[in-house]
Amino acid sequence: IFQVDYWTIFASAMAGAYLNLWDLKRTGMKDLSLGTAAAGMAVAAIFVGPAATVAGVWYIREQILAQKHKK
Secondary structure (H helix, E strand, O other), X not given: OHHHHHHHHHHHHHHHHHHHHHHHHHOOOOOOOXXXXXXXXXXXXXXXXXXXXXXXXXXXXXXXXXXXXHO
């Protein structure tokens, strides 16, 4: 049962992080390739872990939003 819990939490965390990047593209704040973003997230999840990947995506999002509001 713990394996199912792990994969469910992992999938929902990655989906939420991906949707944050998709939202940046949808609102026009950043023009990025969603395929490249998904591949980068997959590689990052393997090498640095899923929690660090989600934290990195949120950090990138906050930096983009902060730059947008500075202008």
